[in-house]
Every structure is written in structure tokens, then in C-alpha cells.
Amino acid sequence: MLRTSSRAALVLLALPTVSLAQSTSPFSLGGYVEANYSFNFNRPSNGITHFRGFDNRHNTFTLSNVVLDAGYDNARLIGRLALQVGQTPSTYYLAEPSFAGADASPALSRDVWKYIQQAYGGYRFDLGHGLTVLGGVFLSPIGPESMPVRENFNASRSNLFFGLPFYHTGVRVSYPFTESLTVTLSLFNGWNSLVDNNPGKSVNLTMVLTRPWGSLTAQYFGGNERAQGAAEGAPWRHMLDAYASVTVSPRLSVMAQVNGGFEQNRFGTSRWFAAALYGRVQLHPRLFAALRGDVFIEHTPENAAGRASPIFWPAPWVSSGTATLDYRPHPRASFRAEFRHDEAGAAMYYGGAVEGDGGAAPYVANRRRQDTLSAWLTTWF
Numbered sequence: 001m002l003r004t005s006s007r008a009a010l011v012l013l014a015l016p017t018v019s020l021a022q023s024t025s026p027f028s029l030g031g032y033v034e035a036n037y038s039f040n041f042n043r044p045s046n047g048i049t050h051f052r053g054f055d056n057r058h059n060t061f062t063l064s065n066v067v068l069d070a071g072y073d074n075a076r077l078i079g080r081l082a083l084q085v086g087q088t089p090s091t092y093y094l095a096e097p098s099f100a101g102a103d104a105s106p107a108l109s110r111d112v113w114k115y116i117q118q119a120y121g122g123y124r125f126d127l128g129h130g131l132t133v134l135g136g137v138f139l140s141p142i143g144p145e146s147m148p149v150r151e152n153f154n155a156s157r158s159n160l161f162f163g164l165p166f167y168h169t170g171v172r173v174s175y176p177f178t179e180s181l182t183v184t185l186s187l188f189n190g191w192n193s194l195v196d197n198n199p200g201k202s203v204n205l206t207m208v209l210t211r212p213w214g215s216l217t218a219q220y221f222g223g224n225e226r227a228q229g230a231a232e233g234a235p236w237r238h239m240l241d242a243y244a245s246v247t248v249s250p251r252l253s254v255m256a257q258v259n260g261g262f263e264q265n266r267f268g269t270s271r272w273f274a275a276a277l278y279g280r281v282q283l284h285p286r287l288f289a290a291l292r293g294d295v296f297i298e299h300t301p302e303n304a305a306g307r308a309s310p311i312f313w314p315a316p317w318v319s320s321g322t323a324t325l326d327y328r329p330h331p332r333a334s335f336r337a338e339f340r341h342d343e344a345g346a347a348m349y350y351g352g353a354v355e356g357d358g359g360a361a362p363y364v365a366n367r368r369r370q371d372t373l374s375a376w377l378t379t380w381f
Contacts (some may be wrong), residue, residue, distance in 0.1 A: 002015075032380035034064040034088070034149050039270045041220045041371040042351030046248050050349045051318070052342070053162040054088040055155070063224075064088050067117060067148070078134065082117040088147075089114040092166050095192040097227065113194050117147065118167065132174045139204050140165045141184070141219060141242075144255050144278070146274055148380070153290035154324040155254070155336040156378040160259060160274050160294055163312040165191035165240075170201070180210045188365050191225050193200060196232065201226035211267040214246040224309075232265035251282040267308040268301025286324040295319040314365070315346035336376040343369045346360035 013240045036161040038276040047058045065088035071080040084092075093110035137157035145161040146151050153313025170188035178184060189196040198374035202223025209216045222240040226232050245255050255278040262271040276294035283289055295312055297317045300310045324338040342349065351367040 004141055006056065016089075019337070027070070028071045029070050030068075030381055031068045032148055032150065032378060034086070035062065035376045036064050036155070036374055036376045037061050038372055038374035040351075041373075042349065042367055042369075044350035044354055045352065046350055046354045046356075046358060048350055048363070049370060049372055050342075050365065051159075051162065051313070052372070053157045054091050057087070057336075062087050064149075065147075069117075077121075078124060078132070079121040081119045082223075083115055084117040085115060087176070089117070089313070093192075095165075097193060097195055097197040097373040105375050107250050108195050114311075117274050120172075129176045129178075132353065134172045134174075135170070137167055137169050138172060138186075140167055141204065141217070141303075141333070141335045142221065142239075142241050142259070143257055144217075144245055145361055149376060149378050150380060152255075153278050153288075153326075154292050154295040154322050155326075155338045155374060156308070156322060156340055158276045158292060158322075159292040159296045159318050160257060160276050163274070163296055163318075166261065167192060168202075168204070169194045182208045184208075188223070190223055198224055198226065198228040200234065214244065216244045218242045218329075221261075223333075226265070230309075231306065232263075232267060232270075234267040235263045237261060237263040237311075243258060252279070263311070265301070267303050267306060268310050270299065270301055270311055272296065272298040272312065286328050288328075290322075290326065292322040292324075293320070313348065315344040315368075318348070332375070332381060333379045336378075338374050338376070340372050340374070341369070342371075352381045 006133055038049060038055045044058055047060065049056050049058050061130045063086050065084055065086040068296055069082040069085045080176060085365055089299065093114040096110040097170040099107060116137060118137050119137050120134050120138060122132060122134030123129045139147060142164045145157050146380060149155055168188040170186060172184055172186040174182060174184040186205045188202045188204060190202045200223060202221065204219060204221045206217065206219040207269040219241050222236060224234045225237045226234060242261045243255065244259035257276045260273040262269055274296040276292065278292045280288055280290040295317065296312065298310060298312050301308050320340060320342045322338060324336055346370050347365045349365060349367040349370040350363065354363050355365060356363040
């Protein structure tokens, strides 16, 4: 793409207009293609590398994502449309609510929306340093990782990226108080919801500080995220997220993220804590090495009335360690090789002969660990 689409960068400047404004044209057009091959050493009979985001198929070549991205920033008008097709969109929209239709209204499901990665329009008002109002579908500002592989240190995404929301639908208002501090206030349907699954709305407040050494992002996200009629009731879920990106030297960059939250529901308090640490070093002008480690701990309450549904995982904790080599023979091409180890506090992965057929009889998780080796290719314009 001609401009960054990382979840962090979308909030960093609160709109895509900075890079667009730097262009000689108010319009931009870009795109990228991502393909991968992954081998799971558990050799699951169902071919699924479970709870792994977008590289979730064993021993197969996969066209992960093909994206066409267009935008404009012209006479204060702002717009962006990123269309996608491939394996990634199907995973991206797994949590999207489904609703039945009627005689004059169509049914709604993930299949209606999955070709849209993000789409929004807006206007920049001549107020102070510029007040920007945008409405539509946005990549989530939570966490430093991005949808395009090329913008990340690693090829696969962390458990924090996969567990926390990918996208939000609603309205976003941003204001740059200084050249280094931008504040964004948003009103959304909720987590991963183009169509809301309950009557309530969610709020997000994000503050981004940019300095010569890097950037720091802190945010609050709150709202009712349970479906209407859920056994947990309609509790307000609170989430705090912070991450920093630091350029230690021209060759070394590090990032860190911490995330936590809670929800007081009918069964007690659901709560979680998660953290990730990233590092990347440039070994050669065209070769990079990256390491990442993450952990995600979740408490699911229960009482005499029953047990709450887990918010994130079917295990009390998950963690992973990832090592990636990234070779870039061209400024717009990346070849990556990656080894990753996943581990959980209960069986939530697959290996060997897996029980079930994935239909009437759901697959039964039978492993607490999985190791994978994958290769990735992405090019962009």
C-alpha cells in the first residue's frame, strides 16, 4: 500500500491523510499479495493449526490475502476503501454476528462483509489544529501489530493480536493537540461487529505520543460486548491497553505491549492480563531477524448459577515464542521463514488422529502444544 495500514498507525495520526497529503496527488492506490506455507509438527489429521490467526492450515500452500486499497484526501474530504479476498478475510470475520432476515430485509452474516478490510469517509474541520471526523469500518487501534505482514516484525501474529478485536464500526473524532500528541475519541458498535449484537455501544479513548525515539500509545475501551440475551447479562467490559515502539539504534528496534481488563457479570468477574515483547535487528541491508514472546492469562468465573463463557480462550492461559528471518531482495518484496512454539494451560490445539468431523461432531482438541515452521512471501505496490 502507498500508506501504512497498521492498527497502531491508524490511531497514531488519527487519519490516513498525513501520507496522502505528502503525495503530489490527493488520491492514492495500492495493494499487496500474501502467500504462505506452514507445517505443523503435530501433524493434525484435520489439517488445522488451531488458534493461530491467519496461518491456520497445516502442510498446504495458502493464498493468505490479496488487498486493493484506495484513498483520497481532497479539499478536506477524506475517504478510504480496502478490499480483501483470501484465507485471511474468512478468519478476520469469524466473530461477526449473524442475524436472520425477513420478507423485506436480508439476513446478515460474515459472508456479507468479509471482502471489506476497512472502509470509511470523513471531513477535516478548520478548527484549531484540525478536527477530523470519520465514520465507517476501521482496523482496531489495539496493539502495535498490523494486518499487512510486511508492516510487522514477524510473519504470524501474536496471541494478543488474534485474541483482541480486529476491527470496529462507528464514528471516530481526532484532534492533534500538538505535533507529538493526538487524542482520538470513538463510538463503536463493539468488538468485531459491523452490525451490533446488543443495544449498547462501546467507547474508545486513545492517546498517542510521538517522540524522536519512537511512540507511546495508551487507550481505554469500554462497553457491553456480550450478545443480547447472554447468560452473563449485559455487563460493561473495561479494557486498558498500552504499547511502545522504540528505535534503540538504526539497526535495532523493540516494541512492548500490555493489555488487561475485567467484566463484572452474573457469574462473577471475568478478567485477563496479556503482554508481548518484540525485537528486530538488521543483520544486513536486506536481512532482518526478529523475536517475539507473549502470554495471555484469562480468569473465567463461576458460581452456583453456573460458569461464564470465556471471553478469549478455552484455556486459562496461552503463550507463544516466535523467531523470524525476513529477507527483502527488493524494497517491495519480503521473503520470511518462521519457527513458532505455542503452548496453553489446557488442550486447545490439534495433533495426530483428531476426533470429530468438524460438522455434526466438532473436532476435539487433544494437544496443549504445537510447533510450526512456515514460509511467507509478500509483495506490494
